[in-house]
Amino acid sequence: MKCEPITLGDKLTPPVSQKPRFKVGAWLRNAVYSLLNLALLTAIFAFPLWWLLMRPNMDRNLMLVLLTTLIATWLFVYRRRRATKATPARTHSLLANDCQGFMRDLRLDTKTVVFDGSNIYHFGHNNGLDAQPLGMIVHKLRTEGYRIICFFDANIYYTLCKHGAFRSDQQHSLAMLEDIFGLRRDEIYVVPSGVQADKYVLDCLKHLPISFAVTNDQFRDYAKKYPTVMKGNQWRKGVVISKGEIKLQQHRFQNPTRLN
Missing domain, CATH: 3.40.50.11980 (Rossmann fold)
Structure with a gap:
């Protein structure tokens, strides 16, 4: 049952929603995004080291293209992950x-x-x-x-x-x-x-x-x-x-x- 507001704070403060039910789909989606985020960050930092230590003779332009692709993919995954998080209500x-x-x-x-x-x-x-x-x-x-x-x-x-x-x-x-x-x-x-x-x-x-x-x-x-x-x-x-x-x-x- 919804209570009528008594004070201005009651009226302007967004109601606290009940704790949402556990959703398997949302949990799996967040888990996948988290794993992808971690994997891509690891690859971005490890890739230049691998190039310098293991494949120093590999074409530089190709390496830069691959590194740029990794960074762009990470940015996409990072933004998608943030978009799935609920935005807290702003205070009036x-x-x-x-x-x-x-x-x-x-x-x-x-x-x-x-x-x-x-x-x-x-x-x-x-x-x-x-x-x-x-x-x-x-x-x-x-x-x-x-x-x-x-x-x-x-x-x-x-x-x-x-x-x-x-x-x-x-x-x-x-x-x-x-x-x-x-x-x-x-x-x-x-x-x-x-x-x-x-x-x-x-x-x-x-x-x-x-x-x-x-x-x-x-x-x-x-x-x-x-x-x-x-x-x-x-x-x-x-x-x-x-x-x-x-x-x-x-x-x-x-x-x-x-x-x-």
């Missing part, structure tokens, strides 16, 4: 690149807010508020009972340093993001360099059924890849500043979030 990127190790334990029945952290930080910076909007929204939604996940692009440390959040000679650490944005260690996910956080945000929304994103990015480039996620107008909440308050579109805070 949300779990594989989670340096803090908290994503696996996220419950699917918990209401979750997925932040596009770099996007909201840039919104704050462009409005002269830097980290304040992101920190205030995180705190507000956390007090309303939401689980927080905040994705940052890999260059977030460089961006913060460029904007004067810390000195250039300071070593980058997760504690910096905790302090600057008021986040907890198990709420921060910095994606690997060379990729954007967008895909991670959308993947998270796809696999967490009770969730929405906080971002001003509409992710138009991903509409075809994530049609079920980007359906309607409830999957993302944009951030706006109006009359001295930080507001989320399509969401009303229990209490106003006023800027100091």
